[in-house]
Amino acid sequence: MKKNSPREELRELADLTLRYVRQEGDSLPMQPSGKVPDDISQPAAVELDADKEMASIDAAVLACEKCPLHRTRTHAVPGEGDNKAKLVFIGEAPGGNEDRQGRPFVGRSGELLTKIITDGMGMTREEVYITNIVKCRPPGNRDPLPGEIESCHPYLVRQLEIIQPKVICTLGRFAAQCLLETKAPLSRLRGKQADYNGTPLIPTYHPAYLLRNYTKEARRQVWDDVSKVVEILTI
Ligand code: SF4
Numbered sequence: 001m002k003k004n005s006p007r008e009e010l011r012e013l014a015d016l017t018l019r020y021v022r023q024e025g026d027s028l029p030m031q032p033s034g035k036v037p038d039d040i041s042q043p044a045a046v047e048l049d050a051d052k053e054m055a056s057i058d059a060a061v062l063a064c065e066k067c068p069l070h071r072t073r074t075h076a077v078p079g080e081g082d083n084k085a086k087l088v089f090i091g092e093a094p095g096g097n098e099d100r101q102g103r104p105f106v107g108r109s110g111e112l113l114t115k116i117i118t119d120g121m122g123m124t125r126e127e128v129y130i131t132n133i134v135k136c137r138p139p140g141n142r143d144p145l146p147g148e149i150e151s152c153h154p155y156l157v158r159q160l161e162i163i164q165p166k167v168i169c170t171l172g173r174f175a176a177q178c179l180l181e182t183k184a185p186l187s188r189l190r191g192k193q194a195d196y197n198g199t200p201l202i203p204t205y206h207p208a209y210l211l212r213n214y215t216k217e218a219r220r221q222v223w224d225d226v227s228k229v230v231e232i233l234t235i
Pocket of ligand 1: 061064065066067068069070134136152
């Protein structure tokens with residue numbers, strides 16, 4: 001009999017959980033809408049089992065119905081990579097390819113990001129962690145709405161608490177603005193090291209932007225940003 005991959009097993013588990021929750025309805029001790037269950041939102045006081053903790057977040061995201069984006073998604077996309085990575089990339093939201101495959105940064109943007117990681121940083125994709133501000137695709141790839149970001153944010157917060165990266169690299173205007181809680185344009189944010197709750201944050205362009213503007217200047221700027229990330233990793 002064909003053995004399912006861990007991700008397929010996780011998805012089946014999420015589907016089973018969702019079916020159970022729907023069947024049991026009001027009899028379950030559900031949290032109010034928009035609130036992450038306590039076992040996800042509270043920092044662990046003891047040493048974390050990162051894989052186990054991350055698996056529970058993945059399962060919660062795959063079954064999540066906290067915002068309207070669950071109605072139009074094909075797959076939720078929690079994120080992927082090393083659960084103890086020193087570097088975390090954060091984009092805006094899954095696009096069409098990501099929604100179909102349930103994986104972050106696939107398709108042409110994903111290929112370019114992988115190239116930046118391997119050729120630009122001398123690392124592998126498996127060594128880093130890649131996720132997004134919201135875990136489900138907004139219809140038509142529109143910007144996520146404030147309520148959607150607010151509903152989804154606890155998942156990202158918990159992912160970062162588990163991973164405890166040495167540096168965060170945001171991809172595109174939206175991710176940088178969300179994490180730094182600013183409306184400043186990316187032209188003002190990139191090129192400078194920022195701080196997210198004590199972790200260095202380097203904003204750079206989204207690979208999709210780079211694909212549309214594959215100019216010498218844009219590539220040089222990304223190279224500068226990536227060099228800064230590598231410098232922080234090697235301190
Ligand atoms: S975007 Fe986030 S909060 Fe909204 S349904 Fe998906 S996982 Fe849940």
